[in-house]
Amino acid sequence: HSNKKKLPLPLPPSPKGLPIIGHFHLLGNNPHQDLYHMARKHGPIMYTRFGFAPTIVVSSASAAKLFLKTYDHIFANRSHHEFSYLVAYEQRNIVFGRYGPYWRNMRKLCTLQLLSGLKIRQFESMRKAEIGIMVDSLREAAAAREAVDLSSMIMSVNGGMTCLMVFGRKFEERDLDDRGFKGLMSDAMAAAAAFNLCDYYPYLRWLDPQGSARRFKKLGLIFDRFLERIISEHAEKKERGHDFVDTLMAIHDSGEAGFEFDRRHVKAVLLDMLLAGMDTSAGAMEWAMAELIKHPKAIKKLQKELDEVVGLNQRVDESHLPSLKYLDCVIKESMRLHPVGPFLAHEAMEDCEVDGFHIPNKSRVLVNVWAIGRDPDAWEHPERFDPERFVVSNVDLRGRDFQLIPFGTGRRGCPGLQMGLTVVSLMVAQLVHCFDWELADGAAPEDLDMSDHFGMVMSRANHLKVIPTDKLRV
Numbered sequence: 001h002s003n004k005k006k007l008p009l010p011l012p013p014s015p016k017g018l019p020i021i022g023h024f025h026l027l028g029n030n031p032h033q034d035l036y037h038m039a040r041k042h043g044p045i046m047y048t049r050f051g052f053a054p055t056i057v058v059s060s061a062s063a064a065k066l067f068l069k070t071y072d073h074i075f076a077n078r079s080h081h082e083f084s085y086l087v088a089y090e091q092r093n094i095v096f097g098r099y100g101p102y103w104r105n106m107r108k109l110c111t112l113q114l115l116s117g118l119k120i121r122q123f124e125s126m127r128k129a130e131i132g133i134m135v136d137s138l139r140e141a142a143a144a145r146e147a148v149d150l151s152s153m154i155m156s157v158n159g160g161m162t163c164l165m166v167f168g169r170k171f172e173e174r175d176l177d178d179r180g181f182k183g184l185m186s187d188a189m190a191a192a193a194a195f196n197l198c199d200y201y202p203y204l205r206w207l208d209p210q211g212s213a214r215r216f217k218k219l220g221l222i223f224d225r226f227l228e229r230i231i232s233e234h235a236e237k238k239e240r241g242h243d244f245v246d247t248l249m250a251i252h253d254s255g256e257a258g259f260e261f262d263r264r265h266v267k268a269v270l271l272d273m274l275l276a277g278m279d280t281s282a283g284a285m286e287w288a289m290a291e292l293i294k295h296p297k298a299i300k301k302l303q304k305e306l307d308e309v310v311g312l313n314q315r316v317d318e319s320h321l322p323s324l325k326y327l328d329c330v331i332k333e334s335m336r337l338h339p340v341g342p343f344l345a346h347e348a349m350e351d352c353e354v355d356g357f358h359i360p361n362k363s364r365v366l367v368n369v370w371a372i373g374r375d376p377d378a379w380e381h382p383e384r385f386d387p388e389r390f391v392v393s394n395v396d397l398r399g400r401d402f403q404l405i406p407f408g409t410g411r412r413g414c415p416g417l418q419m420g421l422t423v424v425s426l427m428v429a430q431l432v433h434c435f436d437w438e439l440a441d442g443a444a445p446e447d448l449d450m451s452d453h454f455g456m457v458m459s460r461a462n463h464l465k466v467i468p469t470d471k472l473r474v
């Protein structure tokens with residue numbers, strides 16, 4: 001350290017903002033794209049302000065490395081999130097939990113007990129059975145030359161698999177309230193993602209100008225009643241199984257969690273597993289299928305690999321996955337172009353200097369994963385879907401290579417990565433192995449529209465309507 005008094009560091013470059021609203025006026029329906037274009041002009045570390053919330057937007061691999069690795073310990077917080085505060089037991093969940101011992105304990109528990117290799121294996125046969133049922137119904141559609149809504153099917157099968165793993169059973173429509181389980185989940189996701197003034201103008205919180213706090217509280221009550229009911233159902237069972245409720249309640253009852261762990265915490269984690277795991281995996285499956293259907297050469301190459309590794313006399317199972325190298329490339333390429341979480345949202349815990357800029361304490365940090373995946377400095381022909389690029393490079397998506405971070409990385413990186421990759425790969429492999437696909441309206445593959453719908457999870461704007469043709473011999 002030198003004793004010379006240093007000049008104050010500048011803030012990162014910034015587009016022109018307005019009083020009070022800051023930069024809100026520069027965002028349209030696709031903030032990930034708007035911020036990408038702004039960053040092309042102002043740089044990969046950009047200062048913006050949304051309402052009263054200073055926000056650093058990070059848009060290149062090397063900048064992401066600074067925030068998520070070099071200074072990860074400073075940027076591992078999450079900001080206040082009214083939805084999680086009111087629905088997830090005052091942010092006692094992992095996804096939006098404030099950084100600290102409590103969050104660390106919860107995350108560790110979740111990683112070791114729920115998202116472990118053992119748990120992934122324990123549900124392998126369940127996944128096989130559920131996807132098998134879907135394949136059977138697709139074979140019926142194929143025999144009748146019927147079009148199917150593949151997006152809805154994927155959502156529903158993946159939702160069923162998640163429920164079986166978390167709760168040990170599936171839910172009927174109307175099981176929760178008159179919206180049904182599916183309806184309620186999608187309302188919750190929409191509410192969590194909706195623009196909420198109070199998150200940007202904290203002093204408005206007590207006024208609740210949009211009535212969102214009232215709505216969130218109501219939603220929270222419905223979830224709470226539902227989760228209480230599930231926990232009671234499990235308590236009445238004679239034997240414990242290995243679904244997530246049983247696992248968590250065993251820890252709860254043993255009193256050996258090693259930190260404060262009561263029913264609220266159990267419920268908060270259960271909610272996390274539903275909200276963080278369901279739409280993300282389904283979205284990733286849907287995008288990969290869409291890209292494959294749009295690119296006949298790629299799907300043929302994948303089918304060839306599947307025929308060689310698996311053959312047409314049996315269905316794919318999880319033991320085949322490590323041998324499916326091209327499948328791996330397809331998943332990476334699809335996640336590069338369509339990260340279901342377009343932004344990683346972190347918050348600074350102290351003042352920090354990054355790349356010569358001053359980053360004030362409590363700034364929000366948005367890592368624009370979508371922009372990094374399309375950065376022309378990092379990718380050749382970034383707009384092109386080209387799985388071959390991963391045949392010749394060993395860029396990985398597990399958080400080591402900062403140009404490809406669909407699961408985030410570092411302290412806040414996705415703990416469900418292995419689980420998510422397993423279900424996504426298995427689903428895509430099964431669908432591609434069992435069927436040929438054509439678009440329902442007779443459109444040419446290359447005309448398939450790839451618009452995305454910005455939200456908590458970025459899924460396709462339009463459902464994938466397709467006609468399957470059976471190609472299996474069993």
Ligand code: HEM
Pocket residue numbers: 094095096097107115272273274276277278280281284340341344345406407408409411412413414415416417419420421424
């Ligand atoms: C293809 C599937 C998935 C993708 C693309 C995905 C992606 C992500 C991303 C981008 C984050 C934020 C990372 C950050 O802020 O830096 C995240 C966090 C998280 N994910 Fe996933 N995820 C997937 C599946 C799952 C599954 C299956 C589960 C659990 C059942 C899960 C549980 C979580 C949790 C608990 C967090 C919060 C971690 C924390 O804040 O400490 N995810 N995920």
